[in-house]
Amino acid sequence: MLLAKAVQPPAPPSHLLHAILSVVEELPSRLLVGVSGGLDSCVLLDALVLSGKRPIVLHFDHGWRPESGEDAAFVGRLAASYGLPYRQEKAPSAARDSEAAARRERYDFFARASRSLGCCDLALAHHADDQVETLLLQLLRGGGTHARGMREFELRNGLRLHRPLLWIERKEMREYAKARNLSWREDRSNQDCRYLRNRVRHELIPFLEERFSRHARRALLRFCRVRIDEEEWMTGLVRQRAEEEGLSVVELRNAPVAEQRRWIHLWLRRRGVPDVSLADVESVRWLASEPRGGKQLSLGGGWKAIRSDGAISLRRKEEGEPCVSINS
Numbered sequence: 001m002l003l004a005k006a007v008q009p010p011a012p013p014s015h016l017l018h019a020i021l022s023v024v025e026e027l028p029s030r031l032l033v034g035v036s037g038g039l040d041s042c043v044l045l046d047a048l049v050l051s052g053k054r055p056i057v058l059h060f061d062h063g064w065r066p067e068s069g070e071d072a073a074f075v076g077r078l079a080a081s082y083g084l085p086y087r088q089e090k091a092p093s094a095a096r097d098s099e100a101a102a103r104r105e106r107y108d109f110f111a112r113a114s115r116s117l118g119c120c121d122l123a124l125a126h127h128a129d130d131q132v133e134t135l136l137l138q139l140l141r142g143g144g145t146h147a148r149g150m151r152e153f154e155l156r157n158g159l160r161l162h163r164p165l166l167w168i169e170r171k172e173m174r175e176y177a178k179a180r181n182l183s184w185r186e187d188r189s190n191q192d193c194r195y196l197r198n199r200v201r202h203e204l205i206p207f208l209e210e211r212f213s214r215h216a217r218r219a220l221l222r223f224c225r226v227r228i229d230e231e232e233w234m235t236g237l238v239r240q241r242a243e244e245e246g247l248s249v250v251e252l253r254n255a256p257v258a259e260q261r262r263w264i265h266l267w268l269r270r271r272g273v274p275d276v277s278l279a280d281v282e283s284v285r286w287l288a289s290e291p292r293g294g295k296q297l298s299l300g301g302g303w304k305a306i307r308s309d310g311a312i313s314l315r316r317k318e319e320g321e322p323c324v325s326i327n328s
């Protein structure tokens with residue numbers, strides 16, 4: 001396997017090099033980078049080194065494909081070819097319940113590595129095409145209040161996540177990799193249309209582009225930018241109230257509906273409800289609209305919302321505890 005060349009020309013077209021380096025240069029100098037061995041993270045790693053950074057390379061071997069071990073070895077050699085420190089871990093079992101479970105394991109590894117290496121800044125190689133896919137997945141999964149793709153910067157699991165390539169398109173990443181003579185590993189599971197994300201990538205987006213607008217992807221990307229800005233503004237309005245333990249029914253009712261949704265969404269997230277859906281948010285709004293207390297509703301992730309006379313509180317459901325949901 002050919003490894004990426006040392007940091008020297010050939011150079012990609014100057015506009016692309018400028019676009020990539022200008023965002024990568026903004027990152028902190030002490031940095032971790034998650035490298036799967038695929039095209040995206042190999043481009044990110046190369047651009048980081050090209051901009052003068054010396055990140056610590058992290059790889060998590062999920063162990064779910066026969067080639068996983070080779071991917072890990074490839075990333076190890078890649079880090080060595082740049083003279084960079086490398087930290088790798090293998091998943092304890094190859095069992096793969098779901099993509100979400102695999103992602104959780106990977107982020108747990110990132111958090112462990114961050115603690116032991118004393119560095120909280122982690123760069124990931126999500127790009128514009130991932131962004132559009134994420135938006136469509138969020139919409140399809142019913143995440144109405146927060147469907148807006150990913151943010152360039154986010155705090156998660158005690159990590160400061162950076163996505164410097166978020167507005168760079170996949171075809172530009174390929175162009176960069178080709179011009180820089182990079183090697184990478186192809187993940188064949190990316191073609192497997194049993195996974196929803198792959199169907200969005202290979203079927204839904206091409207369908208939208210062919211049948212509706214060849215600019216569909218760009219239009220969706222612009223929508224993400226607008227939504228991210230709006231969300232930041234809305235979140236600012238409700239941030240403080242979302243910290244409170246209970247939701248005041250009177251205050252909630254007096255807020256405009258858009259503000260109610262944003263407030264409830266953030267309040268649920270702050271209390272640890274995972275993957276808050278629009279259905280969860282609407283359940284809490286329904287409880288607030290009830291004239292009297294004494295009602296409760298099931299939410300996702302094993303939680304329930306309880307309405308007393310003046311406030312709504314949240315509690316985990318006990319094993320086997322019956323509780324209606326708004327849809328039942």
Ligand SMILES: Nc1ncnc2c1ncn2[C@@H]1O[C@H](COP(=O)(O)OP(=O)(O)OP(=O)(O)O)[C@@H](O)[C@H]1O
Pocket residue numbers: 033034035036040041058059060061062099103106123124125126130
């Ligand atoms: N096995 C891995 N080891 C290290 N870093 C990884 C690994 N897999 C992915 N990454 C990093 O995470 C980025 C996103 O990867 P991918 O799009 O596969 O994530 P995902 O499963 O959709 O989850 P999420 O988007 O929440 O990170 C990659 O570009 C890379 O920087």
